[in-house]
Amino acid sequence: MTTPATDHQAAANTDRSGGLRLDDVTLTLGDGDTAVTALDHVALTVAPGEFVAVVGPSGSGKSSLLAVAGGLQRPTSGTVHFAGTELTALSDKERTAARLRHIGFVFQQSNLLASLTVREQLLLPLHIDGRLDTTARARADELIEAVGLTHRAGSRPHQVSGGERQRAGLARALMTSPAVLLVDEPTSALDRVRSAEAVRLIAEQTHERGTATVMVTHDTAIMDAADRVYEMVDGRLS
Ligand SMILES: Nc1ncnc2c1ncn2[C@@H]1O[C@H](COP(=O)(O)OP(=O)(O)OP(=O)(O)O)[C@@H](O)[C@H]1O
Numbered sequence: 001m002t003t004p005a006t007d008h009q010a011a012a013n014t015d016r017s018g019g020l021r022l023d024d025v026t027l028t029l030g031d032g033d034t035a036v037t038a039l040d041h042v043a044l045t046v047a048p049g050e051f052v053a054v055v056g057p058s059g060s061g062k063s064s065l066l067a068v069a070g071g072l073q074r075p076t077s078g079t080v081h082f083a084g085t086e087l088t089a090l091s092d093k094e095r096t097a098a099r100l101r102h103i104g105f106v107f108q109q110s111n112l113l114a115s116l117t118v119r120e121q122l123l124l125p126l127h128i129d130g131r132l133d134t135t136a137r138a139r140a141d142e143l144i145e146a147v148g149l150t151h152r153a154g155s156r157p158h159q160v161s162g163g164e165r166q167r168a169g170l171a172r173a174l175m176t177s178p179a180v181l182l183v184d185e186p187t188s189a190l191d192r193v194r195s196a197e198a199v200r201l202i203a204e205q206t207h208e209r210g211t212a213t214v215m216v217t218h219d220t221a222i223m224d225a226a227d228r229v230y231e232m233v234d235g236r237l238s
């Protein structure tokens, strides 16, 4: 049984020096005849400040890779380390606390909360963590401007376009300046100009704040911006 104080400590003890490391990670989903090996002995190391892109066909395991790397899904075997902590060794509560503080997720579907405005979506993680102050509010407004949503800051998800939701999801993920940034198809609903802006923002976060970034994409322009590009085929990374 862990106390909230211990959770807090586990999250606070992480640092940026470790980056992200997956060792021999296998993920089996479903069971019996329908069992799928979504990840097959995957090894991946992303240094702080490094921008890695992952490409591959639909169903090859890209989203599964991000889910395991970010602690949303426990691997069947293998380990995940991030920022000096073994994510796979934490309790569910500790993992949730660590994720909130240190991991930024941009999901394939934007996963915004229907009842909150764009600005409130950004403030929520810090509010939950008891760190909502003027600095946080200023950062929220900066990020909203960086993704071109200042005029939509007071709108709820159903009042904005798919591309605008995607940009709001990106801004939300950057709010905590996470040690690890995991981004799933961030530009699928964006035009070339918006897409280039999104990539610039992600690259800037990665290099200036020493973030270990993994991005799933089909966009060749994004691949050019990445430090390394991996291909995922049938759950294997090469
Ligand atoms: N909950 C689940 N139960 C069983 N199989 C699953 C589950 N979730 C995903 N899968 C399977 O795992 C494999 C990898 O899925 P994943 O979502 O990681 O692919 P992807 O590369 O992200 O695909 P896409 O490009 O279409 O988003 C697929 O064969 C998928 O059908």
Ligand SMILES: [Mg+2]
Pocket: 062, 063, 064, 108, 184
């Ligand atoms: Mg996917």
